[in-house]
Amino acid sequence: MSTAKISAPISGDKAYQIRARAALPILVRQAEAGVPISYSDLAEELGMPNPRNLNYVLGSIGQSLEGLSKIWKVKVPPLQCLVINKNTGLPGEGIGWFLVKKEDFSALPLRQKRVIVEAELAHVFSFSRWDMVLKALSLEPVTCDFSPVLKEASRGYGSGESGEHKALKEYVACNPQVIGLSSNTPVGVTEYRLPSGDTLDVSFTSKAVWIAAEVKSAISAESDIVRGLFQCVKYRAVMDAVLLAEVRPHVAKAILVLGGKFPKSLIPLRNLFAIEVIDGIVPPANNHECDPAHLNNTKKVDLLGVV
Known part of the structure; x- marks a missing residue:
């Protein structure tokens, strides 16, 4: 079963939920800047040695945003689709469940995947309530003064x-x-x-x-x-x-x-x-x-x- 479906929302004490709470503000930062982030770069910023372990982390974020969408009755875009593979420029296959609600996203032609993902990225970048998302999930924005x-x-x-x-x-x-x-x-x-x-x-x-x-x-x-x-x-x-x-x-x-x-x-x-x-x-x-x-x-x- 897809980790997107079995991951629990971020309000828990499992390792992936703790990491999801750390990752979500980083993804909000990237969304507000209009810039995707690779799996390896996100893992490094989180101090995770293996980017593959982000699957549950991103699934947890997705479940949390789905929950907010139901409560608010407003679609919160799948922020986790910002996390991409450096070689393909696409998110992992687990994102498919959040995008098309089908298990066969991985079977779609590459061109069709890109169209679907690019449309969702446009929604992510234009969404104006990410600060409210963080507040609703009791999270603080990341701040770095360079x-x-x-x-x-x-x-x-x-x-x-x-x-x-x-x-x-x-x-x-x-x-x-x-x-x-x-x-x-x-x-x-x-x-x-x-x-x-x-x-x-x-x-x-x-x-x-x-x-x-x-x-x-x-x-x-x-x-x-x-x-x-x-x-x-x-x-x-x-x-x-x-x-x-x-x-x-x-x-x-x-x-x-x-x-x-x-x-x-x-x-x-x-x-x-x-x-x-x-x-x-x-x-x-x-x-x-x-x-x-x-x-x-x-x-x-x-x-x-x-x-």
């Missing part, structure tokens, strides 16, 4: 490129697979210039996706990592505009690649911006898997095929 670290980040950069940054940038460009890209992905272009005047550390392209990798070495301070998050937000917007202007069928994506570990204190900010972060990437000593001389975008033809 003002101090944002102020520090806004003070600017250091001078010049460090050797550590250059080595990590070239290693990532030569080895797309270390950041989760296919081993068939062509070698990246470093220092790729955008029409806005910005420069991508590394630019990759596949048949359908244009990917920018913003690189921060292991010696980067927290404020520099915050700048990296904001740079990814900016690059994604500019890349979308480039693809629109050039009528290209690609999807733009910007990821933050770190030589060190991503600070736990910044997890909510990362999730709010929906930025993928890949950390702990360490170039091997004397890495010569590809020639950095071939990486720079001074070449006449770049990876998007633009002369």
